[in-house]
Amino acid sequence: MSVTIKDIAKAANVSYATVSRALSDHPDISEETKKKIKKLAKDMGYTPNIIARSLITKATKTIGLIIPDITNPFFPEVAQGVESHAYDNGYTVLLCTTNWQIEREERYLKALKSKMVDGIIIAPAVDDSHIISNFNGGDTPVVFVTYSPDDPDCSFVATDDYKCGYMATEYLLKLGHKNIAYIGGLENSSSDRRRFEGYREALKSYGLPLRYSPMHGQFKQMSGYELTKELLIYNDIPTAILAGNDVLALGVIQAVEEFGLKVPDNVSVMGIDDISFASFDKISLTTVAQPKVKIGQLAAEIIIQKINSPQDKTPIKKILEPRLIIRRTCRSI
Amino acid sequence: MSVTIKDIAKAANVSYATVSRALSDHPDISEETKKKIKKLAKDMGYTPNIIARSLITKATKTIGLIIPDITNPFFPEVAQGVESHAYDNGYTVLLCTTNWQIEREERYLKALKSKMVDGIIIAPAVDDSHIISNFNGGDTPVVFVTYSPDDPDCSFVATDDYKCGYMATEYLLKLGHKNIAYIGGLENSSSDRRRFEGYREALKSYGLPLRYSPMHGQFKQMSGYELTKELLIYNDIPTAILAGNDVLALGVIQAVEEFGLKVPDNVSVMGIDDISFASFDKISLTTVAQPKVKIGQLAAEIIIQKINSPQDKTPIKKILEPRLIIRRTCRSI
Numbered sequence: 001m002s003v004t005i006k007d008i009a010k011a012a013n014v015s016y017a018t019v020s021r022a023l024s025d026h027p028d029i030s031e032e033t034k035k036k037i038k039k040l041a042k043d044m045g046y047t048p049n050i051i052a053r054s055l056i057t058k059a060t061k062t063i064g065l066i067i068p069d070i071t072n073p074f075f076p077e078v079a080q081g082v083e084s085h086a087y088d089n090g091y092t093v094l095l096c097t098t099n100w101q102i103e104r105e106e107r108y109l110k111a112l113k114s115k116m117v118d119g120i121i122i123a124p125a126v127d128d129s130h131i132i133s134n135f136n137g138g139d140t141p142v143v144f145v146t147y148s149p150d151d152p153d154c155s156f157v158a159t160d161d162y163k164c165g166y167m168a169t170e171y172l173l174k175l176g177h178k179n180i181a182y183i184g185g186l187e188n189s190s191s192d193r194r195r196f197e198g199y200r201e202a203l204k205s206y207g208l209p210l211r212y213s214p215m216h217g218q219f220k221q222m223s224g225y226e227l228t229k230e231l232l233i234y235n236d237i238p239t240a241i242l243a244g245n246d247v248l249a250l251g252v253i254q255a256v257e258e259f260g261l262k263v264p265d266n267v268s269v270m271g272i273d274d275i276s277f278a279s280f281d282k283i284s285l286t287t288v289a290q291p292k293v294k295i296g297q298l299a300a301e302i303i304i305q306k307i308n309s310p311q312d313k314t315p316i317k318k319i320l321e322p323r324l325i326i327r328r329t330c331r332s333i
Numbered sequence: 334m335s336v337t338i339k340d341i342a343k344a345a346n347v348s349y350a351t352v353s354r355a356l357s358d359h360p361d362i363s364e365e366t367k368k369k370i371k372k373l374a375k376d377m378g379y380t381p382n383i384i385a386r387s388l389i390t391k392a393t394k395t396i397g398l399i400i401p402d403i404t405n406p407f408f409p410e411v412a413q414g415v416e417s418h419a420y421d422n423g424y425t426v427l428l429c430t431t432n433w434q435i436e437r438e439e440r441y442l443k444a445l446k447s448k449m450v451d452g453i454i455i456a457p458a459v460d461d462s463h464i465i466s467n468f469n470g471g472d473t474p475v476v477f478v479t480y481s482p483d484d485p486d487c488s489f490v491a492t493d494d495y496k497c498g499y500m501a502t503e504y505l506l507k508l509g510h511k512n513i514a515y516i517g518g519l520e521n522s523s524s525d526r527r528r529f530e531g532y533r534e535a536l537k538s539y540g541l542p543l544r545y546s547p548m549h550g551q552f553k554q555m556s557g558y559e560l561t562k563e564l565l566i567y568n569d570i571p572t573a574i575l576a577g578n579d580v581l582a583l584g585v586i587q588a589v590e591e592f593g594l595k596v597p598d599n600v601s602v603m604g605i606d607d608i609s610f611a612s613f614d615k616i617s618l619t620t621v622a623q624p625k626v627k628i629g630q631l632a633a634e635i636i637i638q639k640i641n642s643p644q645d646k647t648p649i650k651k652i653l654e655p656r657l658i659i660r661r662t663c664r665s666i
Contacts, residue, residue: 070403070412076409084432087437099413111427276404277583280554
């Protein structure tokens with residue numbers, strides 16, 4: 001059984017109230033007694049029951065972080081940013097992964113709420129409506145991350161997804177490509193939708209039509225691989241392929257080369273995110289970088305600010321700029 | 334403010350006890366009343382305060398999982414195994430990352446304990462003594478993962494690290510290599526120590542001495558890169574390098590090629606873990622695979638068993654077999 005304040009009181013031969021006040025540095029208790037009680041508590045292995053205490057103080061010094069996919073290195077880097085800033089400010093972070101499933105997301109939101117975290121940072125699986133209806137105006141502050149909800153009352157930190165798509169496509173257009181296909185992730189993901197919009201607008205600004213229907217699957221390497229196989233079999237071979245993110249791009253490269261074509265000699269391939277493996281020399285993926293760690297740090301900063309000023313409901317919105325990273329998977333034609 | 338049982342009682346014009354019993358399906362309450370109260374609770378947005386309830390029932394249906402590094406894809410795959418098995422059995426998983434730091438590990442252990450998770454699965458940063466002294470014989474069951482403590486009373490799921498090192502080295506020896514260097518991770522990691530032991534014993538069984546002093550840094554790509562640069566500058570060039578894990582191996586390859594040598598033509602490179610990127614065609618890393626997802630699933634299975642049988646203190650120990658995965662970074666000489 002865990003050690004309680006009662007046990008310490010018994011061992012010290014003082015009252016429950018004395019122990020409780022000594023441990024919480026009450027001014028009425030002498031320094032000597034405090035020291036004695038604290039040492040005893042430590043020796044006996046006492047852990048303050050933060051939950052029981054938080055029923056009164058309402059502060060648990062924990063932040064919940066919900067991400068859709070821990071195996072896509074993009075999200076662990078964001079999580080690292082959240083964790084490091086939170087940790088430096090005395091908060092612990094409890095991370096939950098939803099595997100892109102709304103029902104998992106709902107269960108985790110409930111779990112975190114009932115565990116009374118002080119705030120929640122969430123990268124939603126696909127849609128935000130159930131999160132917003134559950135949380136907006138509620139007790140627990142929420143900050144969206146890598147995602148900008150349409151609801152004007154929400155706080156968020158995200159990269160400009162539209163610009164990611166536009167910037168990537170514009171770079172390919174400037175290299176002389178006209179037949180550019182898009183291999184997307186989840187169809188109902190707003191990030192993917194906005195990246196695709198940027199792609200389409202960039203083509204349009206060069207007077208080019210959509211030559212390839214957008215293809216969608218999951219944000220997984222295998223999905224990029226399978227969609228690209230399908231693309232290459234049933235269509236004219238594009239001179240360039242823009243993938244909705246880097247893990248998709250890795251699948252695209254694999255499929256292109258298995259098809260007997262070379263990257264970038266026959267087909268240029270471009271990603272979005274700049275996961276750490278993209279810079280590995282043998283891959284050298286040209287991509288549009290999101291400031292992943294910074295996104296996480298800012299989200300932690302905002303949630304802590306929200307936790308500390310519960311009265312202030314003004315949303316804080318940060319849209320960060322993507323950055324073109326030229327490596328070796330795209331060439332001019 | 335959150336909705337309480339009191340609020341529901343007021344709205345339904347019944348007693349607190351009636352609402353409480355209706356929500357917990359007490360047989361004394363009529364089906365009709367239960368239905369009415371449950372609907373009302375749902376409409377009002379009532380979330381049962383699992384924490385407050387767990388102060389009595391002692392069950393929170395959550396498992397804490399502590400891992401050292403979320404950016405090494407090895408651990409996310411283990412975490413995925415834990416999460417999927419736990420989720421299917423009605424548990425939610427709260428993940429914490431320690432960044433290989435003992436002080437972070439201690440803070441997270443305390444946080445999880447005070448959040449009253451039902452059990453903890455932990456891949457320790459370097460050393461287990463503070464965990465064992467804190468938890469063994471305590472209320473919260475603990476299962477070690479990817480790590481086998483020396484303490485005979487601990488439950489764990491791990492791959493045979495010694496065999497990983499032995500198997501990898503034996504493969505290189507069979508290919509004809511005699512000058513094999515070892516690039517390790519954290520020096521005080523027991524996994525690394527056991528892998529190195531396996532390497533040394535395999536050399537010994539071929540009558541070969543340790544030609545290169547073991548090199549240690551962190552379990553990071555950059556560390557593998559820097560140690561290899563140092564190795565190549567100050568030593569005879571080895572014909573093969575065994576890396577303590579796959580992310581180190583990626584750094585080794587990068588350094589070897591920047592040094593003007595080719596993998597595997599001049600230097601064979603071997604990893605341990607089989608992270609998903611190892612199989613990417615452009616990398617095709619020869620490695621020794623750990624059954625990552627299975628490790629996670631088994632750990633979840635054991636912790637749930639421990640949670641359900643608190644009286645049974647018999648430790649459950651699973652040592653899984655590694656598997657040689659031959660790809661294209663090693664050649665015979």
